[in-house]
Amino acid sequence: MSRPRKIALVGNPNAGKSALFNALTGARQKIANYPGVTVERKSGRLVLPTGEPVELTDLPGAYGLDATSPDEEVTAKVLRGGFAGEAEPDVIVVVLDASNLEQHLVFAQELLALGKPTVIALNMVDLAERDGLVLDPAVLEEELGVRVVPTVAVRRRGLADLGEAMASAETRTPRLGVSEIGETERRVAAHAMAAAAILSETRQRRMHAQLDKVLLHPWLGPVIMMAIFFVMFQAVFAWATPFADGLDAAASWLHDTVKATMPAGLLRDLITDGVIAGVGAVIVFLPQIVILFAFILALEASGYMARAAFLMDRLMALVGLSGRSFIPLLSSFACAIPGIMATRSITDPKDRLTTILIAPMMTCSARMPVYAVIIAAFIPARGVGWGIGLQGLVLFCLFLAGIVGAIVVALVLRSSVTKGAASGFIMELPKYQMPRLKDMAIGLWQRAWIFLRRAGTIIFTVTVVLWVLLNFPQAKPGESQVDASIAGHVANGLAVVVKPIGFNRDMALALIPAMAAREVAVSSLATTYSVDASDDEDQQAADLGTRLRSHWTLPMALAFLAWFVFAPQCMSTIAVTRRETNGWKWPIFMLAYLFGLAYLAAGLTYWLAVWAGL
Ligand SMILES: Nc1nc2c(ncn2[C@@H]2O[C@H](COP(=O)(O)OP(=O)(O)OP(=O)(O)O)[C@@H](O)[C@H]2O)c(=O)[nH]1
Ligand SMILES: [Mg+2]
Numbered sequence: 001m002s003r004p005r006k007i008a009l010v011g012n013p014n015a016g017k018s019a020l021f022n023a024l025t026g027a028r029q030k031i032a033n034y035p036g037v038t039v040e041r042k043s044g045r046l047v048l049p050t051g052e053p054v055e056l057t058d059l060p061g062a063y064g065l066d067a068t069s070p071d072e073e074v075t076a077k078v079l080r081g082g083f084a085g086e087a088e089p090d091v092i093v094v095v096l097d098a099s100n101l102e103q104h105l106v107f108a109q110e111l112l113a114l115g116k117p118t119v120i121a122l123n124m125v126d127l128a129e130r131d132g133l134v135l136d137p138a139v140l141e142e143e144l145g146v147r148v149v150p151t152v153a154v155r156r157r158g159l160a161d162l163g164e165a166m167a168s169a170e171t172r173t174p175r176l177g178v179s180e181i182g183e184t185e186r187r188v189a190a191h192a193m194a195a196a197a198i199l200s201e202t203r204q205r206r207m208h209a210q211l212d213k214v215l216l217h218p219w220l221g222p223v224i225m226m227a228i229f230f231v232m233f234q235a236v237f238a239w240a241t242p243f244a245d246g247l248d249a250a251a252s253w254l255h256d257t258v259k260a261t262m263p264a265g266l267l268r269d270l271i272t273d274g275v276i277a278g279v280g281a282v283i284v285f286l287p288q289i290v291i292l293f294a295f296i297l298a299l300e301a302s303g304y305m306a307r308a309a310f311l312m313d314r315l316m317a318l319v320g321l322s323g324r325s326f327i328p329l330l331s332s333f334a335c336a337i338p339g340i341m342a343t344r345s346i347t348d349p350k351d352r353l354t355t356i357l358i359a360p361m362m363t364c365s366a367r368m369p370v371y372a373v374i375i376a377a378f379i380p381a382r383g384v385g386w387g388i389g390l391q392g393l394v395l396f397c398l399f400l401a402g403i404v405g406a407i408v409v410a411l412v413l414r415s416s417v418t419k420g421a422a423s424g425f426i427m428e429l430p431k432y433q434m435p436r437l438k439d440m441a442i443g444l445w446q447r448a449w450i451f452l453r454r455a456g457t458i459i460f461t462v463t464v465v466l467w468v469l470l471n472f473p474q475a476k477p478g479e480s481q482v483d484a485s486i487a488g489h490v491a492n493g494l495a496v497v498v499k500p501i502g503f504n505r506d507m508a509l510a511l512i513p514a515m516a517a518r519e520v521a522v523s524s525l526a527t528t529y530s531v532d533a534s535d536d537e538d539q540q541a542a543d544l545g546t547r548l549r550s551h552w553t554l555p556m557a558l559a560f561l562a563w564f565v566f567a568p569q570c571m572s573t574i575a576v577t578r579r580e581t582n583g584w585k586w587p588i589f590m591l592a593y594l595f596g597l598a599y600l601a602a603g604l605t606y607w608l609a610v611w612a613g614l
Helices: 017-025 070-079 098-112 125-130 137-144 159-168 183-197 204-215 220-261 266-283 286-302 304-318 323-331 336-345 349-361 367-378 390-414 437-471 486-501 505-511 520-533 537-541 544-551 554-566 571-581 585-611
Strands: 005-011 042-047 053-058 091-097 118-123 147-150 198-200
Touching: 005 017, 005 070, 005 098, 017 042, 017 053, 017 091, 017 118, 017 159, 070 336, 091 098, 091 159, 098 118, 098 125, 098 137, 098 183, 118 137, 118 159, 137 147, 137 183, 147 159, 183 198, 204 220, 204 304, 220 266, 220 286, 220 304, 220 367, 220 390, 266 367, 266 437, 266 520, 286 304, 286 367, 286 437, 304 323, 323 336, 323 349, 336 349, 336 571, 349 390, 349 571, 349 585, 367 390, 367 520, 367 544, 367 554, 390 554, 390 585, 437 486, 437 520, 486 505, 486 585, 505 520, 505 554, 520 544, 554 585, 571 585
Parallel strands: 005 053, 005 091, 091 118, 118 147
Antiparallel strands: 042 053
C-alpha cells in the first residue's frame, strides 16, 4: 500500500492555519489572535470528500522561505522535505487572511513558485465582510492560476469546498520561478492583485483605527494596559472566594468523613493527612486559575494582547529586547515551558537566549496556589480605598516584582553575557474580534485540565512520597513526628542554610519537594502540619491558614512569598531550557542566578520586615 498523500497548511502568521487544521481534523491545536502561536509542525488525519485519507500538517506561520527564525525554519524545511524520513508535502494549502490580502499575497507567490499542486484558502472572509470588504475569488484564481476557496475556519464555512479542491489539486507549471521574481516584484504584484480582487471597502476599519489611536496612545495606552491587568488580579481574589470556599468545605467534609468511617491506622492517615490535606490544599485554587485564564484568553482573542506587546516594545527596547519577546513572556504567565518554546519565533539568538533566561520570573500559574495560600493567611481581606482590595494588591505586586526582576536581569545580561544590538520588531497587529465563547470554554477547560492533571499526578505522587518520609521512622512518645522522620532530618540540614533569610524548618522542608512543582510547597506544608498535629485531635479541624499563622510570623511569610517570585522551583523548566539551548550551560546558569536572587530577595524582605516591626 502506498503512503497517504501529505497536505501542508502554509501561510503568514495569524492567517488561521491552526484554526483550519482544527476544523478539518478535529484536533485542538492552540490558536490565538496574535502571530507566532504555532512553533512546531503538527500532523493529523483527514478524509477528503473523495474518500481518500490524507495526512494534514499544520505549520508555523512564516513571511517567506528564507527563514529568519527557528519556527520559520521548520516551515521552510518541511516544504523542502528537509526532515529525515519525512516526505515533502504532495499538496500545499496556502492560507490567506482575506482582510489582509495584499500582505499575505507576497508569501503566497513564493509558495506558488514551488510548482506543487496548490489550493488557496481565502480565510477570514467573515472579518473582511465585516470591514465592508467585498472580494472576488475568481479574480484571484485568474491571477494565481489555482483554486481559491473562501473559508471561515472558526465557523467551519467552506470546508467541504476546500476538501474537494485539495482532492483535485494538480501539478502545475509555475508561471514564473522563485529566482525570476524578487521580493520587490512580488510586493508590486501583490498590490495589483489585491486591488483587482477587492470590489469594495468601507466602514468598520475606520472605527478600529480610532480604537487603536486610544489604546496605542503613547501614555494613555500604557495607563489603560496597567488598569486592565490590575483589574485582572483584583478579580482573581474577589471573584474566586465563594468557589474556593465551596471547594474548601468539600475537602474538609471528605477529610472528616474518611476520618469518621475508616478504622484508625496508617492507611487512614495517608488518605487524610497525605492525599486529602496535601492534594486538596492545591485543588482549592482551581477557581483562581480559571479566572486568571478567562482574562488572559479573552484579552488574547480580542486582539488586545498583541497591542499590549506593541506597547511593551518601547520598554523592551530600553532593556535590549524586542517586542517579539513579549508573547513568549506572556505565555510564561501560564507556564514557563510553552513560553520558552515560544521563543523560537525570536530571530536574534541572543535576544532569544535572554528571553529564555528571564521567562521563569514571569508568575506562572503554579505559583498561584503558593501566593494565594500565604496571602489568604497573612494579608487581611480589607480594602485600601477606592474599592481596591489589599489581597489583590499584594498579588499584583508579586507579579510586578517578577516583571521588574526580569527587566533588571535582562538589562544586566544584555550588557554582559548576551551582549548584542537590539533587533527590530515587525508584527502586524491582528484585527479586533469579539472573543468566541466556545473557544474560551475550550481554552479554559484545557487550562483547568492541565492544573487538575498536575494535581492528580505529580503533586499526588510527591505528596504521598513526602507523607511516607514524614512518617518514618515513627517518633517515640513525646517526640515530634516531623523531627523524628527522614524528611525532618533532611529539612533540619537545609534549615541551617535558609535560617538567615528567616525560614523555619517547615519552610525548608517545603522547598525540596517543591522542586518537582511549585504547588507542592502548599501540599507539603499542609501535609507537614497535618502529620505534626495528628496526636492532637482537636487541632485536626484547623485549616492550613490557621496552622500557618500559628507557626509563622508575618516577616517569614513575606520572605517566603519573595522567595517564590524568583526561585527556579521547577524541574521541567530546567529540562526545556536544556533542550532549547542544546546543553547544560544555560540551564545551570539559570538555576544559579535565580536561586541567588531568591535568597537575596527573601533575605532582604525578611530583615526589612523585621526592622519595620511587622
Ligand atoms: N473571524 C475569524 N477568525 C478566525 C478565522 N480563522 C482563524 N481565526 C482566528 O484568528 C486567530 C489566528 O488563528 P490561528 O489559527 O492561531 O492562526 P495561525 O495561522 O495558526 O497562526 P500562527 O500559528 O501564529 O502562524 C485566532 O484568534 C482564530 O480564532 C476565520 O475564518 N474567521
Ligand atoms: Mg498556528
